[in-house]
Amino acid sequence: MTEPFRVAIAGLGTVGAGVVEILQSNAAQVAMRAGRPVEIVAVNARDKAKERGVDVSAYEWVDDAAGLAGVEADAVIELIGGSDGPAYDLVKAALAGGKHVVSANKALLAHHGTELATLAEGHGVSLNYEAAVAGGIPIIKAAREGLAGNKMSAVYGILNGTSNFILTKMRESGRDFDDVLKEAQDLGYAEADPTFDVDGVDAGHKICLLASIAFGVQPEFNKVRMRGIREVTSADINFAAEFGYRIKLLGIAKDRDGLINITVEPCLVPEATPLGTVENAYNAVVVKGDFVDTPLLTGLGAGRGPTASAVVADIIDLARGLHVPTFGIPAKALKKPDFIDPATIKQHYYLRLTVTDQPGVIADVSAILRDHDASIESMVQHGRDPGQPVSVVLVTHDVKRGDIEAACEEISKLKSCLEKPYLMRIEHQL
Ligand SMILES: NC(=O)c1ccc[n+]([C@@H]2O[C@H](COP(=O)([O-])OP(=O)(O)OC[C@H]3O[C@@H](n4cnc5c(N)ncnc54)[C@H](OP(=O)(O)O)[C@@H]3O)[C@@H](O)[C@H]2O)c1
Numbered sequence: 001m002t003e004p005f006r007v008a009i010a011g012l013g014t015v016g017a018g019v020v021e022i023l024q025s026n027a028a029q030v031a032m033r034a035g036r037p038v039e040i041v042a043v044n045a046r047d048k049a050k051e052r053g054v055d056v057s058a059y060e061w062v063d064d065a066a067g068l069a070g071v072e073a074d075a076v077i078e079l080i081g082g083s084d085g086p087a088y089d090l091v092k093a094a095l096a097g098g099k100h101v102v103s104a105n106k107a108l109l110a111h112h113g114t115e116l117a118t119l120a121e122g123h124g125v126s127l128n129y130e131a132a133v134a135g136g137i138p139i140i141k142a143a144r145e146g147l148a149g150n151k152m153s154a155v156y157g158i159l160n161g162t163s164n165f166i167l168t169k170m171r172e173s174g175r176d177f178d179d180v181l182k183e184a185q186d187l188g189y190a191e192a193d194p195t196f197d198v199d200g201v202d203a204g205h206k207i208c209l210l211a212s213i214a215f216g217v218q219p220e221f222n223k224v225r226m227r228g229i230r231e232v233t234s235a236d237i238n239f240a241a242e243f244g245y246r247i248k249l250l251g252i253a254k255d256r257d258g259l260i261n262i263t264v265e266p267c268l269v270p271e272a273t274p275l276g277t278v279e280n281a282y283n284a285v286v287v288k289g290d291f292v293d294t295p296l297l298t299g300l301g302a303g304r305g306p307t308a309s310a311v312v313a314d315i316i317d318l319a320r321g322l323h324v325p326t327f328g329i330p331a332k333a334l335k336k337p338d339f340i341d342p343a344t345i346k347q348h349y350y351l352r353l354t355v356t357d358q359p360g361v362i363a364d365v366s367a368i369l370r371d372h373d374a375s376i377e378s379m380v381q382h383g384r385d386p387g388q389p390v391s392v393v394l395v396t397h398d399v400k401r402g403d404i405e406a407a408c409e410e411i412s413k414l415k416s417c418l419e420k421p422y423l424m425r426i427e428h429q430l
Helices: 014-025 027-034 065-070 086-096 106-122 139-146 161-173 177-186 201-215 234-242 304-320 361-371 401-411
Strands: 005-010 038-044 075-078 100-103 152-158 245-256 259-270 282-289 296-300 346-356 376-381 389-396 422-426
Touching: 005 014, 005 065, 005 086, 005 304, 014 027, 014 038, 014 304, 027 038, 027 304, 038 065, 038 304, 065 086, 075 086, 075 304, 086 100, 086 106, 100 106, 100 304, 106 201, 139 201, 139 282, 152 201, 161 177, 161 234, 161 245, 161 282, 201 245, 201 259, 201 282, 234 245, 234 346, 234 389, 296 304, 346 361, 346 401, 361 376, 361 389, 361 401, 401 422
Parallel strands: 005 038, 005 075, 075 100, 259 422
Antiparallel strands: 152 245, 152 282, 245 259, 282 296, 346 389, 346 422, 376 389
């Protein structure tokens, strides 16, 4: 066999220890596929004394993460996390020093992708990040290589396993968000600070990267519109089921004749579609290509095994000598995206109102919707309790987002409207 491919690993937490484990236990398999042995030469984490469940005593310990950029290695594997700080400093230093980089860090790539891709190219090295999007699902490889012959018009999917787990448990048990979040935290599916997962930020990082690959644009994370699942109630889930839908937190990127829209939001998805049936902590991603139609990949999007598996696949590609530009095309060819005004996009909507049960309320709401070009496809109200709060749910035909939001604003000013109307997009065209 030829010379070993030498890697230096920064971060020995959930993913880093998983990578060490795979490289140790599947060493022969990895070497066969890579065409050469893959050798860990140095490691770094914060606490040298911490028990990690894997033996790292044979490798050089480097105290400072940035110091890994200076060791004799072919690639640096960044598994620290965070969009800035030590991860950013290390990746920049490694690329500038002519080392390939593998990272699982979606935040870093979403915030600094163009700069890092340019740096990698300028130094003739690769920046791979399969593990950063949907963990064990090889979606970066699929979009960047397998589907490269297509003009892609959309990429979308369930990109956050924690949110999908919570929505699934809410549906199955009838319990509300806070209660299920606590269970998810106890089971280790959600972090103590669940903000990134349940508020759509994590999915926002991922869809931002997928949009860059699909549409050949620079990642602009600050333009991604994000809304999470905190306001989804078990009542919404039941109402959605009555209409034949499941609620999913979707990352959606669409290219409409060169105008791009990237969002993360809870959406109603028809129950009988492939996305509608993806439950628990599973992820699923669809790419819409002009010749391939809509292939869907599904699997576990996080966790030690699936994520480390993706990191090792990236390492094997590098050891084989397979190099693909960070976002699939040369960094200088990445366009600055032009974004569509979201207010102009037409869509069906689900609208939940909490109103006083009294004569004339529905007539008032209907008049406001009519005045904003929104027509009602169906409406549900459960029970009657004159003078008391009651939930009324409406499903609209196609209406511009700007119009339905303006209508909601007006409805919220009605005396009979007791809570802010809650609006969710219905995605039929998935
Ligand atoms: N966990 C997943 O399922 C998953 C899935 C997809 C992508 N990712 C991404 O993978 C990356 C790592 O995630 P993780 O879950 O493995 O995180 P983690 O378990 O918290 O591990 C982070 C590691 O980085 C080390 N570290 C933290 N700050 C450091 C610093 N200033 N200098 C040096 N080392 C430092 C920690 O050292 P100590 O151990 O000594 O504290 C730890 O070993 C993140 O970018 C994450 O977004 C994770």
